[in-house]
Amino acid sequence: MSEPLSTLIRNAASGHPSAVGELYGVLYRELHAIAQRQLRGSDGALTLGTTTLLHEAYLNMRDREGEQFPDRAHFLAYAARAMRGLVIDHVRRKQATKRGGEFHITSANTDVPAQPADHSAGALEELSEALDQLATTDAALAELVDLHFFAGFSFVEIAQLRGVSDRTVQRDWRKARLLLHHTLKRLEH
Secondary structure, eight states, X not given: OOSOHHHHXXXXXXXXXXXXXXXXXXXXXXXXXXXXXXXXXXXXXXXXXXHHHHHHHHHHHHTOOSOOOOSHHHHXXXXXXXXXXXXXXXXXXXXXXXXXXXXXXXXXXXXXXXXXXXXHHHHHHHHHHHHHHHHHHOHHHHHHHIIIIITOOOXXXXXXXXXXXXXXXXXXXXXXXXXXXXXXXXXXX
């Protein structure tokens, strides 16, 4: 590592062109583990590989302007959020293809019942939408969900990343879950 992590984070936050790439390189192992966790629950249903997800997330992050990474936790949470978006986009494309999205249909046969939607893909999209709404009201809680649920960090690890107590993280987790639950209930109706 040519520069300390804090310097790389500051440079990335200030828009230094190579800083995000260098920061990505320094945190590659952690980002790879986040990508593995993102794909772990798919039980092989996703054709997206860990390395592909990781590299696509990097391209997504590199092309964004104005993103702020004041510390390692924010950078990792942003990476987890970018990966979550890529997984959701991949699931959407796969579902569209599964339902004939690659074909142009000119007439419909009304005798054949429609296929039921894949609930796991729908649930993931609803959770993502709820998280986006949570981020508008409390960005720190949304980041906590990204770090714990999507990136797989324990409460102790998140507490260390944020410089707070484990109990504070657990209390925030309960608050985030409650707010997400209410948002998901609103989205159902």
